[in-house]
Amino acid sequence: MSSVIPVLEVFGPTIQGEGAVIGQxxxxxxxxxxxxxxxxxxxxxxxxxxxxxxxLTAEEIIERLDTLAPASYGHVTISGGNPLLHKGIGQLVxxxxxxxxxxxxxxxxxxxxxWLKQIDAVTISPKPPSSGMKxxxxxxxxxxTQLDTRQVSxxxxxxxxxxxxxxxxxxxxxxxxxxxxxxxxEDPTTADQQKLMQDLLQQYEQLIDWTMNDKExxxxxxxxxxxxxxxxxxxxx
Amino acid sequence: MSSVIPVLEVFGPTIQGEGAVIGQxxxxxxxxxxxxxxxxxxxxxxxxxxxxxxxLTAEEIIERLDTLAPASYGHVTISGGNPLLHKGIGQLVxxxxxxxxxxxxxxxxxxxxxWLKQIDAVTISPKPPSSGMKxxxxxxxxxxTQLDTRQVSxxxxxxxxxxxxxxxxxxxxxxxxxxxxxxxxEDPTTADQQKLMQDLLQQYEQLIDWTMNDKExxxxxxxxxxxxxxxxxxxxx
Ligand code: SF4
Ligand code: SF4
Numbered sequence: 001m002s003s004v005i006p007v008l009e010v011f012g013p014t015i016q017g018e019g020a021v022i023g024q025x026x027x028x029x030x031x032x033x034x035x036x037x038x039x040x041x042x043x044x045x046x047x048x049x050x051x052x053x054x055x056l057t058a059e060e061i062i063e064r065l066d067t068l069a070p071a072s073y074g075h076v077t078i079s080g081g082n083p084l085l086h087k088g089i090g091q092l093v094x095x096x097x098x099x100x101x102x103x104x105x106x107x108x109x110x111x112x113x114x115w116l117k118q119i120d121a122v123t124i125s126p127k128p129p130s131s132g133m134k135x136x137x138x139x140x141x142x143x144x145t146q147l148d149t150r151q152v153s154x155x156x157x158x159x160x161x162x163x164x165x166x167x168x169x170x171x172x173x174x175x176x177x178x179x180x181x182x183x184x185x186e187d188p189t190t191a192d193q194q195k196l197m198q199d200l201l202q203q204y205e206q207l208i209d210w211t212m213n214d215k216e217x218x219x220x221x222x223x224x225x226x227x228x229x230x231x232x233x234x235x236x237x
Numbered sequence: 238m239s240s241v242i243p244v245l246e247v248f249g250p251t252i253q254g255e256g257a258v259i260g261q262x263x264x265x266x267x268x269x270x271x272x273x274x275x276x277x278x279x280x281x282x283x284x285x286x287x288x289x290x291x292x293l294t295a296e297e298i299i300e301r302l303d304t305l306a307p308a309s310y311g312h313v314t315i316s317g318g319n320p321l322l323h324k325g326i327g328q329l330v331x332x333x334x335x336x337x338x339x340x341x342x343x344x345x346x347x348x349x350x351x352w353l354k355q356i357d358a359v360t361i362s363p364k365p366p367s368s369g370m371k372x373x374x375x376x377x378x379x380x381x382t383q384l385d386t387r388q389v390s391x392x393x394x395x396x397x398x399x400x401x402x403x404x405x406x407x408x409x410x411x412x413x414x415x416x417x418x419x420x421x422x423e424d425p426t427t428a429d430q431q432k433l434m435q436d437l438l439q440q441y442e443q444l445i446d447w448t449m450n451d452k453e454x455x456x457x458x459x460x461x462x463x464x465x466x467x468x469x470x471x472x473x474x
Contacts, residue, residue, distance in 0.1 A: 218311035
């Protein structure tokens with residue numbers, strides 16, 4: 001009998017829009033609850049009470065995935081909220097791996113769970129100053145050093161020059177890890193998709209420009225959020 | 238004394254717009270000459286006589302890179318044309334690696350050169366039917382099997398449903414390799430960047446749709462060309 005996991009949404013198949021496995025065909029399991037309160041959180045419904053989570057066992061989550069995409073997925077992304085709040089995800093990961101399904105997790109790295117070691121692609125994304133959150137370097141370090149460098153990447157979302165400087169600090173503190181810069185979505189609620197797309201491309205170009213002209217940022221990757229370019233702020237795609 | 242390499246352009250730093258190292262800050266070295274004549278080739282100036290190549294030694298290419306980006310690059314992408322036509326690239330790769338610089342190569346995989354084994358990220362992109370070219374599976378197989386599966390990825394550009402079926406064939410013949418589907422650029426000469434961007438996003442959505450609904454294509458990644466979304470058909474960015 002597994003312990004339950006608070007689940008906000010299960011959807012897919014769709015593409016992973018960001019980070020190290022960008023473009024990957026994947027299913028999403030979004031868990032509820034977060035220890036952070038980022039000012040620009042695009043998943044605030046996972047923790048601000050506007051979204052209702054269901055308490056599901058690992059077996060029930062697998063059932064949902066199988067119903068959505070019968071025999072049609074080979075990759076599952078667990079995101080949040082902060083999935084590291086939930087010990088019960090370990091059982092989900094075991095079941096997926098027993099079926100040969102690859103896994104990815106996205107978290108800010110503020111907690112540790114042993115199941116993280118089993119994940120194929122872990123994205124740790126410390127939050128920059130514009131989020132209003134403060135990174136505990138020691139906790140982050142503890143999380144990172146328990147993982148294999150080939151399994152984990154660091155990602156920082158950048159909204160402005162101060163965030164960019166923070167991103168540099170993260171990269172220089174942990175140079176052994178693959179590093180991703182990502183354009184922030186300034187307007188996670190607008191329905192004007194055309195304008196959002198153009199703004200995002202413009203900010204992406206700006207971020208590229210900063211990085212290309214920075215001799216201290218050579219071994220990095222700069223990416224947009226593909227799902228936002230394609231579908232704007234729509235949820236569940 | 239190294240042998241010379243026909244070089245069409247050396248530029249950067251910019252981002253890699255496609256494939257396995259999408260988003261990577263990189264320099265580009267584009268070599269001249271191709272054994273293919275793809276109908277939609279976006280680098281036709283490398284082989285159709287409209288671009289003039291210079292015969293440069295590896296040392297001279299490094300000089301160009303250093304002048305463009307003094308101490309400001311950690312990654313070099315060698316593209317073409319077909320870089321596998323040139324044995325002399327081996328010396329360039331040696332020099333770059335001696336300086337700790339990572340390398341990537343893009344080719345259709347129709348030839349073999351020993352220096353390919355030294356490349357960090359090899360993208361082999363067999364050309365689909367819409368190109369007018371025909372893949373020799375034996376030659377492709379010979380190229381692939383000499384490389385480490387972690388070092389190489391397969392990429393197929395897709396313009397239509399026939400191309401998509403070809404992509405599936407490639408993926409199923411070589412399931413051990415990471416596989417990328419990429420949206421084709423239907424209009425590699427237009428200057429109407431706005432329209433190009435919208436067309437590309439629409440075609441990208443179409444390609445995602447095919448892939449998401451295809452139970453035989455679960456372990457794949459679907460990507461656009463980021464540089465085309467950002468800068469249209471402009472060269473040297
Ligand atoms: S860590 Fe992530 S889920 Fe939590 S508040 Fe910040 S952006 Fe939202
Ligand atoms: S293989 Fe590449 S460079 Fe050669 S013709 Fe085809 S698209 Fe152009």
